[in-house]
Amino acid sequence: MPLWSQDAQADARRLHEQLRLGDRDWHRWKADADRRAAEQLAAALAQLLQGQHQEAEALADSALRWLRREQRDPGCPRHGSKEF
Numbered sequence: 001m002p003l004w005s006q007d008a009q010a011d012a013r014r015l016h017e018q019l020r021l022g023d024r025d026w027h028r029w030k031a032d033a034d035r036r037a038a039e040q041l042a043a044a045l046a047q048l049l050q051g052q053h054q055e056a057e058a059l060a061d062s063a064l065r066w067l068r069r070e071q072r073d074p075g076c077p078r079h080g081s082k083e084f
Contacts, residue, residue, distance in 0.1 A: 003051070004049040008049055009046070009049045009050060012042070012045045012046040012049045013046050015042045015045070015046070016039070016042040016043050016045070016046045018042075019035075019038050019039045019042045020039050020042070020043070021035065021036075021039060030073040031072070031073055033066045033067065033069055033071075034066075034067075036063075036066045036071075036073070037063045037064075037066035037067045038063075040059050040060070040062045040063035040066060041059070041060065041063040043059045044056045044057075044059035044060040044063060047059060
């Protein structure tokens with residue numbers, strides 16, 4: 001028997017979908033520490049409710065680094081350095 005109801009798991013996934021930065025707003029909000037922390041915390045909750053403890057812990061740690069302003073965005077993966 002799962003610890004969390006299907007409704008709770010679905011609610012957590014919906015919350016994450018609402019808070020995550022999509023392709024269209026990633027560039028606009030990528031450096032906003034509060035938005036990034038909220039996104040990571042919602043993802044951590046969704047993972048925890050699915051029993052994914054290691055993933056949840058890593059996401060929660062990332063969220064705390066954003067809240068403490070210890071983490072910065074690594075940059076857009078699509079605009080990485082080009083090799084010539």
